[in-house]
Structure formats: structure tokens, C-alpha cells
Amino acid sequence: MSTKRILSVKDLSTHYFTSKGVVKALDDTNFDINGGESLGVAGESGCGKSTMALSLLRMVQPPGKIVKGSIKIGGLDVAQLSEKDARRKLRWQKISMVFQGAMDIMTPVYTVGYQMKEPLKYHKDIRGQKADEICMRYLDMVDLDPELFYRYPHELSGGQKQRIVIATALLLEPDLVIFDEPTTALDVVVEARIMNDLKRLKKELNNGMIFITHDLSILAEISDNLAIMYAGWIVEHGSASRIYKNPRHPYTQKLIAAIPRLHKDIDRLEYIPGAPPELTNPPKGCRFHPRCEHAFAKCSQVEPKEYFEDGVMVRCHLYGDD
Amino acid sequence: MPQTIVKARKLRKEFEISQSFMQSLRKKPKLKVKAVDGIDFDIYERKSMGLVGESGCGKTTVGKLVMKLLDATSGELYVKGQDVTKLNDKRGIKAYRRMAQMIYQDPFSSLDPRFKVYDILEEPLLIHKIGDTMDERRALIEKALEDVRLTPPDEFIDRYPHMLSGGQRQRVAIARCLILNPDFIVADEPVSMLDVSVRAELLNLMKDLIEIQDLTFLYITHDISTTRFFTDYIGVMYLGDIVEQGPVAQVLDNPIHPYTQALLTAVPEPEPDRLDRVKEIPIKGEIPSGTNVPQGCRFHTRCPYTKDICKKTPPSNKEPLEKGHKAKCHFAGDIEYKLRVIKLGEGGKAEKVEEIKPEDISY
Ligand SMILES: Nc1ncnc2c1ncn2[C@@H]1O[C@H](COP(=O)(O)OP(=O)(O)OP(=O)(O)O)[C@@H](O)[C@H]1O
Ligand SMILES: Nc1ncnc2c1ncn2[C@@H]1O[C@H](COP(=O)(O)OP(=O)(O)O)[C@@H](O)[C@H]1O
Ligand code: SF4
Ligand code: SF4
Numbered sequence: 203m204s205t206k207r208i209l210s211v212k213d214l215s216t217h218y219f220t221s222k223g224v225v226k227a228l229d230d231t232n233f234d235i236n237g238g239e240s241l242g243v244a245g246e247s248g249c250g251k252s253t254m255a256l257s258l259l260r261m262v263q264p265p266g267k268i269v270k271g272s273i274k275i276g277g278l279d280v281a282q283l284s285e286k287d288a289r290r291k292l293r294w295q296k297i298s299m300v301f302q303g304a305m306d307i308m309t310p311v312y313t314v315g316y317q318m319k320e321p322l323k324y325h326k327d328i329r330g331q332k333a334d335e336i337c338m339r340y341l342d343m344v345d346l347d348p349e350l351f352y353r354y355p356h357e358l359s360g361g362q363k364q365r366i367v368i369a370t371a372l373l374l375e376p377d378l379v380i381f382d383e384p385t386t387a388l389d390v391v392v393e394a395r396i397m398n399d400l401k402r403l404k405k406e407l408n409n410g411m412i413f414i415t416h417d418l419s420i421l422a423e424i425s426d427n428l429a430i431m432y433a434g435w436i437v438e439h440g441s442a443s444r445i446y447k448n449p450r451h452p453y454t455q456k457l458i459a460a461i462p463r464l465h466k467d468i469d470r471l472e473y474i475p476g477a478p479p480e481l482t483n484p485p486k487g488c489r490f491h492p493r494c495e496h497a498f499a500k501c502s503q504v505e506p507k508e509y510f511e512d513g514v515m516v517r518c519h520l521y522g523d524d
Numbered sequence: 525m526p527q528t529i530v531k532a533r534k535l536r537k538e539f540e541i542s543q544s545f546m547q548s549l550r551k552k553p554k555l556k557v558k559a560v561d562g563i564d565f566d567i568y569e570r571k572s573m574g575l576v577g578e579s580g581c582g583k584t585t586v587g588k589l590v591m592k593l594l595d596a597t598s599g600e601l602y603v604k605g606q607d608v609t610k611l612n613d614k615r616g617i618k619a620y621r622r623m624a625q626m627i628y629q630d631p632f633s634s635l636d637p638r639f640k641v642y643d644i645l646e647e648p649l650l651i652h653k654i655g656d657t658m659d660e661r662r663a664l665i666e667k668a669l670e671d672v673r674l675t676p677p678d679e680f681i682d683r684y685p686h687m688l689s690g691g692q693r694q695r696v697a698i699a700r701c702l703i704l705n706p707d708f709i710v711a712d713e714p715v716s717m718l719d720v721s722v723r724a725e726l727l728n729l730m731k732d733l734i735e736i737q738d739l740t741f742l743y744i745t746h747d748i749s750t751t752r753f754f755t756d757y758i759g760v761m762y763l764g765d766i767v768e769q770g771p772v773a774q775v776l777d778n779p780i781h782p783y784t785q786a787l788l789t790a791v792p793e794p795e796p797d798r799l800d801r802v803k804e805i806p807i808k809g810e811i812p813s814g815t816n817v818p819q820g821c822r823f824h825t826r827c828p829y830t831k832d833i834c835k836k837t838p839p840s841n842k843e844p845l846e847k848g849h850k851a852k853c854h855f856a857g858d859i860e861y862k863l864r865v866i867k868l869g870e871g872g873k874a875e876k877v878e879e880i881k882p883e884d885i886s887y
């Protein structure tokens with residue numbers, strides 16, 4: 203199997219310039235994704251997950267702006283792209299995205315087929331019979347009856363609609379698909395089936411995938427690699443299996459311990475006291491220090507740098523030798 | 525024997541579906557949704573019972589029946605010995621509402637944005653005429669805030685809901701219940717909208733309250749993993765009926781109803797070493813509409829083990845394993861719970877089926 207580099211993100215920072223100050227939603231972010239590989243992104247709400255996804259698509263809305271860094275995908279540098287090129291060359295073709303609740307934005311007055319064919323027409327000028335065939339092939343690929351092509355959204359269940367959105371995101375064979383909370387609104391049985399489909403498709407299509415969710419159990423099902431975010435930083439990044447089994451960063455340790463287990467009796471759930479900081483004025487030094495039970499003097503003064511151990515990046519003063 | 529706080533027998537709730545104008549002109553018979561279709565359960569004092577199942581299976585309706593926010597179509601529902609289905613005078617209902625309280629899912633809409641925390645917590649006191657003076661009420665309000673660990677109370681008492689985080693808002697909602705010193709709380713998805721860590725913190729708190737304040741809980745959720753931690757007893761609902769119930773560890777570790785078995789295989793677990801395997805989910809198609817509950821066993825249209833008898837005769841509860849662990853399936857106890865995964869090869873093709881043994885489950 204090829205391990206083609208699909209995406210390369212370097213030193214990426216995205217800020218929102220609001221009247222209350224600069225929201226540092228994403229700072230100094232580095233990661234790569236190869237073909238057939240998936241990256242799971244986890245962290246509390248407001249930590250910058252969606253901002254990261256929108257940055258990759260060049261869809262950050264004002265007052266937000268990419269302030270630093272580069273995003274390379276298929277010969278394009280996303281950060282430098284004009285809006286016109288982002289629309290023509292980047293979105294759908296190189297990167298597509300399935301948003302949370304995407305199934306609710308299907309227009310009720312058009313058939314499924316009509317809505318699926320739009321990107322084919324716009325980006326590849328494929329129409330008519332040929333477009334119909336491609337769409338039906340993708341419906342089949344996400345385990346739906348191709349006949350659904352002729353139906354209207356209101357005739358479908360939430361799970362069916364979500365799969366149609368996924369099929370549409372795959373239509374133009376993008377190098378990378380981003381899923382932001384793709385199954386949050388769905389029941390477990392439907393969710394498990396969709397996760398099964400995505401695992402299969404990842405092998406079949408050999409593209410890159412990014413999964414964003416606050417649910418670490420879901421991420422365990424699908425992620426080769428994991429990025430744990432806290433207050434705009436990736437604080438730990440590397441092989442999902444290594445991180446689940448041996449989380450290094452104090453934040454990751456707590457997040458994993460907070461997951462309630464189906465087959466284990468637990469007396470008390472772990473949690474992280476306090477709340478995440480305002481990103482207009484993040485704590486000095488390590489952004490996690492006010493909530494960290496391992497914090498020591500240096501933590502409130504010096505920003506921890508990326509440190510690599512056993513192939514896992516961790517951003518914490520407990521690791522490294524300086 | 526612990527005292528029973530809630531006892532439901534053949535409890536039933538039907539809703540008539542609103543018809544379009546054309547339908548009513550054609551005098552079509554009105555459609556009925558059997559939202560809760562004759563359920564039985566008991567909740568014991570200072571215990572918590574979880575109710576799980578897919579969207580639309582009737583969990584919230586059960587909660588509302590217990591809260592007397594809806595009137596039952598038929599059946600009995602005893603709360604502390606009193607049949608609340610027969611309760612219909614205003615004073616009786618008001619007294620009942622003081623004893624039983626409800627926490628809702630959405631901490632963002634369940635609190636009135638125009639009221640400060642103080643006013644939100646004072647309202648139930650005024651309605652129920654508790655605390656004669658403002659000082660007395662303020663003391664009760666501060667105590668309630670301390671109980672939910674919003675401390676020091678002074679820091680929170682004058683805030684509006686928008687000045688609180690989601691977790692803090694849900695604490696205020698819990699404080700609003702506790703302030704009336706209830707015996708019984710219905711919590712409908714109280715933590716589903718919250719982040720993992722905040723969720724864990726609140727579940728810990730609610731569990732402590734059971735001990736400290738002698739509370740009994742009906743905990744409604746679609747997030748089954750949380751029931752293992754928070755509840756003692758669990759009921760699994762499918763299309764308006766509780767198809768399996770029992771002590772939580774027994775039901776989750778040894779499910780005997782095919783529906784529970786399918787539901788549990790679908791629950792995501794933090795197991796990172798199955799990236800190239802997909803789960804076999806032993807359930808067919810989609811959930812039928814509540815207007816059209818299948819004859820015989822209500823699960824027969826989706827069950828992988830359906831036999832002729834299932835299509836004709838509704839199964840009654842069986843207790844093949846341990847007492848108190850019951851399932852409504854003709855073959856309960858004969859159908860083994862298996863977790864199967866399918867290994868995917870090159871290009872995503874299914875290669876082989878593997879069985880995962882309970883002892884291999886490390887999570
Ligand atoms: N007021 C009503 N009028 C008509 N039908 C209703 C009404 N309330 C609920 N129902 C129907 O009763 C059934 C059970 O609904 P209920 O809200 O109890 O489900 P639930 O298990 O709580 O679902 P969820 O997990 O989505 O909250 C559904 O088919 C629903 O559409
Ligand atoms: N359009 C915007 N204007 C100003 N601030 C924003 C905007 N979008 C997001 N933010 C802020 O950026 C931070 C990260 O948000 P987001 O990326 O949405 O987080 P997540 O997806 O992890 O919940 C938060 O502090 C959020 O309030
Ligand atoms: S750098 Fe210090 S405060 Fe930050 S996570 Fe590590 S130990 Fe905790
Ligand atoms: S009674 Fe029959 S159809 Fe119903 S759950 Fe049991 S085996 Fe399946």
C-alpha cells in the first residue's frame with residue numbers, strides 16, 4: 203500500500219480579531235496525513251477543533267484569519283490561495299468536509315440525486331446519465347439503496363441522510379475528507395454502522411481522513427493517529443494505540459480516565475477541575491497549568507515546546523531534558 | 525427488602541397523531557402512536573434506574589408520565605404507595621410535584637435567560653411557600669448552591685445563565701430540583717450535551733447526592749456507558765416496551781435479549797487495536813414507526829433469530845439467569861451473546877469473521 207503524503211501542516215496559527223481582543227483559537231500547529239491514514243482530533247468544546255478544520259478548507263470567516271504557517275495539499279499552499287482558487291481547486295476536489303448536523307442542511311425541495319450531482323456539474327462538468335451513475339455508485343458504497351437517488355430528503359431517516367452527505371463528500375475523490383462530529387446526532391446502532399462504512403471506505407479509497415469529536419471512544423474506532431487539543435494547542439500527537447495505552451500529557455491522561463466504561467465498575471470518574479481558559483488571554487507558560495495537578499514553577503512561566511518520545515509528540519515540561 | 529419508591533404496572537400512553545385537513549375530510553381513522561405500551565418496573569429507595577434505547581422508543585414519555593406531566597392512557601403508577609394516575613386534583617398534583625422533580629437535557633434552554641440564579645432558585649420556594657422571610661430563602665438558596673458545589677455561592681448567585689458554562693448551568697438546574705428537598709428525580713439526558721470531563725464531574729455529583737440527600741433517580745439516556753457508573757438497575761426500551769431489565773452489571777455483561785445484545789455491540793469503546801476490523805451488528809433495517817408496532821414480538825422484524833412463534837405470540841418476561849434479570853424474548857437464555865468482528869483486507873474487502881471473547885475485552 204502506498205504511503206503518499208497527502209497533507210502537511212506547519213506552524214499553523216489562526217486567530218479571531220474580536221472587539222474583546224484576539225482569540226488565539228489555533229496556535230503553532232504541526233501535523234501530516236498520509237494516504238489511507240486517519241487523524242482523530244479530540245478536546246473540550248472551544249479548544250479550536252473546528253477552527254483547525256475551517257483553516258484547512260480556507261473557510262475561516264472574518265474576524266478570523268490564518269496568521270501564520272503553511273498548509274500543503276496536492277501541490278497547493280492553502281494559506282496562500284486566493285478565495286477563487288480555494289473554491290475552484292481546493293474544496294470538494296482536494297478536501298471535502300462533513301459537518302455536524304450536515305444532514306439537516308439538505309434542501310427539502312430537491313431530490314437526493316439533484317443535490318448530489320451539483321458538485322459534479324460545477325467542478326468536473328459531468329452531467330446527465332454519467333453523473334447519475336456516479337452518484338448511484340457512491341450511494342451503494344455507503345451501503346444505501348441506489349434508488350434513494352430519486353427520493354426527497356424528508357422521506358429519509360437521519361442516518362440515511364448523513365450517509366448521503368458522506369457519499370457526496372466522497373464523489374470528487376478528494377485526497378482528504380474532514381468529519382466534524384459526523385455521528386453526534388445519531389443513535390448508536392446507526393452510528394456504529396456508519397463507522398463501519400467509513401473504516402471500509404478508508405481502505406477502499408486510500409484517502410486521508412480527519413475525525414473531529416469530543417468522544418474519545420468513537421475516535422478509538424477509527425483513528426490511526428490522534429491529536430489531543432487544549433486551548434488552541436495540540437498537546438499530544440501520535441499513534442492512537444500508543445496514546446490510548448500510555449497517555450503522557452496530564453490533560454490526555456485525565457480525558458481518557460473520564461470515559462465511562464461499559465464493562466468496568468468504576469467508583470469515581472476522573473475529571474478535570476475548573477474550566478478551559480478564555481483564548482483572548484490564555485495562561486502564561488503552559489496553557490493547562492491552572493488545571494494541572496503536576497504543575498511546577500516552570501509551568502506558569504515557560505511555554506513547553508514540542509517534544510518527541512517513542513514517536514509521540516508531547517507538549518509538557520514533565521518530558522524532555524531542558 | 526428495600527422500599528419501592530416507584531412501581532409501574534401495565535403503564536400505557538398513546539398519542540393521537542394530528543391529521544392533515546384532507547385526511548380528516550376523508551374521515552380516516554385517527555392514527556395512534558403507542559409511545560409507552562404496557563410497561564412494568566420498580567425503582568427502590570436510594571437507587572437509580574437507567575432507561576436506555578434508541579431515539580423515539582419512549583424514554584422521555586415514561587419520564588413525563590412519572591412526573592405527571594402527561595396522563596397515562598391506562599395502567600398503574602405508584603409513587604410512594606400512591607397511584608399517581610388517579611391523581612387529578614390541583615392540590616394533590618402540586619404536593620406531588622414537590623416530592624418529584626425533573627432535570628432536562630438542555631442546560632441552555634431549561635433556564636430562563638432573564639432571571640438571575642437567585643431568582644431561578646427562589647421561584648420554586650415561592651410557588652411552594654417555603655421560607656417565610658427573604659433571609660430564610662436566601663439561606664436555602666445558598667445551601668442548594670453549595671450542595672451542587674457552586675461555591676462560594678456569592679460568586680454565582682447574581683449571575684445570569686449566559687454568564688455560566690454548560691456544566692454550571694446544569695448544576696443550577698440540579699440545585700433548583702434539590703431546593704424542594706424531593707424524594708425522587710427524573711433526569712432526562714442530563715449530561716448528554718456536556719464535554720466528557722464536565723459529564724464525569726456531574727455524574728460524580730449526582731451519585732453523591734443519592735447518598736447525601738436520600739434521593740432516588742430515574743436516569744434517561746441514550747449513552748449506555750454512563751449507566752454502568754451511575755445506575756443500579758437498567759431497563760432497555762424498544763418501541764414502547766422494556767424488553768430487558770435487571771441489575772446494571774448483569775444486563776451489560778450478560779445481555780439475554782437479542783435487541784440488548786445488538787445495542788451493546790454497537791456502543792463505541794475505547795479500544796484502539798481494531799482499526800482494520802468492523803463490528804458485526806446483529807440487527808436488521810430500521811426501527812418501525814410507533815403507529816405500527818409489529819404483532820407478536822415487537823422486535824421480530826429486525827431480529828436475527830426470528831422463528832414462527834415470534835411473529836404470532838408476544839413473549840412475556842423470562843428470567844433464565846438470575847432473579848430480577850428479565851427479558852421479553854421466547855428464547856431468552858438460549859441465545860448466546862457474541863461480539864463478532866470482521867477483518868478487512870486490502871481494498872476494504874471482508875476477509876474473515878472473528879469472535880471476541882469476554883476475557884479479551886480489556887476496556
Ligand atoms: N405529544 C406527542 N404527540 C404525538 N406523539 C408523540 C408525542 N410525544 C412523543 N410522541 C411519540 O412517542 C414516541 C416516544 O417518544 P419519546 O419522546 O418518549 O421518545 P424518547 O425515547 O425519549 O426519544 P429520544 O431519545 O429521541 O428523546 C415517539 O414515536 C414520538 O414521536
Ligand atoms: N467566528 C468567530 N468569531 C470569534 N471567535 C470565534 C469564532 N469561531 C470560533 N471562535 C472562538 O475560537 C475558539 C475555538 O473555537 P472552535 O474552533 O469552534 O472550537 P471547537 O470546535 O473545538 O469547539 C473559541 O474560543 C471560540 O469561541
Ligand atoms: S507543562 Fe506543567 S502544567 Fe503543563 S501539562 Fe505539563 S506539568 Fe502540567
Ligand atoms: S422473541 Fe423471537 S423475534 Fe423476539 S427477540 Fe426473541 S427471538 Fe427475536
Ligand SMILES: [Mg+2]
Pocket residue numbers: 251252
Ligand atoms: Mg466545533
Ligand SMILES: [Mg+2]
Pocket residue numbers: 583584585712
Ligand atoms: Mg427523549
